[in-house]
Amino acid sequence: MAAQAILFKEKQRYTQFWLWAILLGVSGLLLAGFVYRVFLGSNMGNHTLSDIQLGLVVLLVGVGLPLFFFRMRLITKVLPGEVRVRFSPFQLKAVRIPLHLVRDFERLVYNPIGDYGGWGIRWSSKGKAYNMSGNEGVQLYFYNRKPILIGSQRSLELFEAIRKAKEMGPGKEV
Structure with a gap:
């Protein structure tokens, strides 16, 4: 069976500046807080999360969320x-x-x-x-x-x- 001809094909991604500014801004704040607390040993308010828990939040939200939006199409x-x-x-x-x-x-x-x-x-x-x-x-x-x-x-x-x-x-x- 012959493959059908594609008359039109378009792949779109999220390109809105405001969306990426929010996602990367949140990621940057989480990463800065992680570095400030874990590597510099400074206190930031109440320590409700352990260093490992904070690392998981940074990984899931700070890295995972922007990556998830980048993969959407x-x-x-x-x-x-x-x-x-x-x-x-x-x-x-x-x-x-x-x-x-x-x-x-x-x-x-x-x-x-x-x-x-x-x-x-x-x-x-x-x-x-x-x-x-x-x-x-x-x-x-x-x-x-x-x-x-x-x-x-x-x-x-x-x-x-x-x-x-x-x-x-x-x-x-x-």
Whole structure:
């Protein structure tokens, strides 16, 4: 069986400056507190945690949390007859959206916080959203369920690829 042609592929990561400033700021404060207490032997308030416990907190929150956010990504693929969306590491397999179930679709500018409550995999009265950063995407409207928004840094290319994939139907070659 021949592999299906990929009409569009995009991998997005969190690139918001404010998010990384908070994550790295917290990491820096934890690391500085760890060095101050363990290596310099200075007191910082009440010692409610042992040095080992503090080291584990620094490792989990100070290193693990930024690494976890760095590994997060939204992968969008458009193939003939379907769209695949995967929000890694939360979804092990991509969500497959057959385009024959899509009644209509549009490219739009939206308010991530106002419309969906933020970024990630979000549910609201407007439907479901897969978004990573920015405020542009393609909204898919279905015959029998609420819409799905796919956020994209290249929303025009995504829209055109979906249009082409819907016309082609499933399993066709380019």
